[in-house]
Amino acid sequence: MGDRHPKAEVEAALQKAEHAGLKVKKDPNGHRWGRLICCPCAAETKVWGTPKCPGTEAKKILEFVRKHAKCV
Numbered sequence: 001m002g003d004r005h006p007k008a009e010v011e012a013a014l015q016k017a018e019h020a021g022l023k024v025k026k027d028p029n030g031h032r033w034g035r036l037i038c039c040p041c042a043a044e045t046k047v048w049g050t051p052k053c054p055g056t057e058a059k060k061i062l063e064f065v066r067k068h069a070k071c072v
């Protein structure tokens, strides 16, 4: 994926997610930025483009990565 998340903290979390083997899918339309997907168990979480608190959004992503790192 070529598009970076506008918030550095969130972008860093998304990169960790990709390195862990999870899929980051940019949403071309809509107000959410994209989705983070765990292919093996089909779980996904929304990634907001303009989170009120980027730190919380990043934490949510990292928690998802921790939870699903064992799936991939």
Ligand SMILES: [Zn+2]
Binding pocket: 038, 039, 040, 041, 042, 043, 067, 068, 071
């Ligand atoms: Zn999973």
